[in-house]
Amino acid sequence: MSASWKQLSSQILLLLVSCRHINTKASSSTQPPLAPITPLKTDVRSIVLKGESHTEKIELVNPVNLTLECTWTGNQNKLPNITSYWTKDGEEIQNSQLSVQFHNGQYNIKQVFSIVSEENLGNYSCVFGNEAKIVFIVAIPQIGEVRDKPIISYMGDSAVLTCKMDDKKPKPNTWNWYRHNGTEKEQINVTVEPHRYEIKNKEEKTETRLVVNNLTEADSGLYSCGAVYAIGTTMSHVELKVIAFMEPLKPFIVIMVEVVVLVAAILLYEKSQSKKKVTTGDGTTADQKNMPQGDYNATEGSSSMRQRKV
Ligand SMILES: *[C@@H]1O[C@H](CO)[C@@H](O)[C@H](O)[C@H]1NC(C)=O
Ligand SMILES: *[C@@H]1O[C@H](CO)[C@@H](O)[C@H](O)[C@H]1NC(C)=O
Ligand SMILES: *[C@@H]1O[C@H](CO)[C@@H](O)[C@H](O)[C@H]1NC(C)=O
Numbered sequence: 001m002s003a004s005w006k007q008l009s010s011q012i013l014l015l016l017v018s019c020r021h022i023n024t025k026a027s028s029s030t031q032p033p034l035a036p037i038t039p040l041k042t043d044v045r046s047i048v049l050k051g052e053s054h055t056e057k058i059e060l061v062n063p064v065n066l067t068l069e070c071t072w073t074g075n076q077n078k079l080p081n082i083t084s085y086w087t088k089d090g091e092e093i094q095n096s097q098l099s100v101q102f103h104n105g106q107y108n109i110k111q112v113f114s115i116v117s118e119e120n121l122g123n124y125s126c127v128f129g130n131e132a133k134i135v136f137i138v139a140i141p142q143i144g145e146v147r148d149k150p151i152i153s154y155m156g157d158s159a160v161l162t163c164k165m166d167d168k169k170p171k172p173n174t175w176n177w178y179r180h181n182g183t184e185k186e187q188i189n190v191t192v193e194p195h196r197y198e199i200k201n202k203e204e205k206t207e208t209r210l211v212v213n214n215l216t217e218a219d220s221g222l223y224s225c226g227a228v229y230a231i232g233t234t235m236s237h238v239e240l241k242v243i244a245f246m247e248p249l250k251p252f253i254v255i256m257v258e259v260v261v262l263v264a265a266i267l268l269y270e271k272s273q274s275k276k277k278v279t280t281g282d283g284t285t286a287d288q289k290n291m292p293q294g295d296y297n298a299t300e301g302s303s304s305m306r307q308r309k310v
């Protein structure tokens with residue numbers, strides 16, 4: 001009796017272990033788990049589709065059992081039943097095919113998805129017989145105000161890199177900063193290099209700042225900030241460019257040289273012009289000198305010239 005009990009209990013244990021194994025396997029694979037594992041908060045999104053497609057954005061910050069409900073009013077065919085299925089990131093989810101009856105003027109399906117980690121995020125779609133679909137974009141809030149121009153700082157100075165989460169979005173639990181080294185991004189650990197890096201977060205965690213001190217040219221490159229939520233981290237990038245102090249003066253110097261050349265050219269031109277005038281003046285006086293009443297005419301000529309000048 002006790003032996004059979006022992007056998008039975010060990011079998012149950014084995015069964016439980018194997019179930020657990022299946023569960024963990026399912027959650028770690030790319031296929032999203034179709035059934036809840038642990039009691040989670042629940043959320044329901046229902047969409048009624050009248051046309052052929054619709055896209056709905058769902059922002060999440062905490063793990064949740066998400067029920068997605070799709071209702072389609074059908075097309076002119078109004079088939080009595082239609083095959084439906086779900087996809088994640090464009091790939092059909094296994095065992096999600098279903099024959100749906102046309103009932104009360106609509107097709108209706110719903111499915112629960114456990115969204116517990118970053119890999120469960122993505123695009124979930126319900127598809128009705130390849131004729132209509134609703135896409136749910138399930139994502140962490142994105143960091144706004146992405147800056148595409150690099151931050152430019154001078155060698156020896158400090159640079160401040162900033163990332164900001166929209167005030168209307170949920171506040172992250174914390175922020176991380178990363179440095180790209182060409183192949184990978186390494187998290188910046190302030191305690192390891194306290195002189196070089198400082199991370200300053202706003203009290204409400206809507207904004208983070210990375211201060212890089214004593215800049216050298218080697219600090220140039222790509223940095224990432226990450227807003228950390230319970231369900232995952234959302235990233236944004238900032239580029240830093242460290243330049244020598246003389247570098248910004250270069251265009252200024254070029255302009256200065258151009259100005260000097262231009263001024264010199266103008267002066268030379270003016271000089272040559274005035275020289276020409278002098279020679280023509282000499283010419284007329286020479287002609288007038290050839291005339292009989294030279295001296296009188298010459299003074300008249302110069303006075304008339306003076307008048308013209310005035
Ligand atoms: C679906 O409809 C077809 C006819 O269009 C019918 O033959 C089939 O039996 C129906 N299937 C179900 C599950 O109702
Ligand atoms: C989800 O859909 C959006 C918009 O169509 C697209 O930009 C994004 O790359 C998709 N994400 C995945 C993981 O497929
Ligand atoms: C980048 O960082 C990774 C991880 O720390 C390291 O393995 C790799 O060698 C680094 N690459 C370069 C080019 O420094």
Ligand SMILES: *[C@@H]1O[C@H](CO)[C@@H](O)[C@H](O)[C@H]1NC(C)=O
Pocket residue numbers: 195196213214
């Ligand atoms: C950076 O400069 C400050 C003073 O400008 C100095 O106190 C500090 O030790 C320097 N840090 C490093 C890592 O050189």
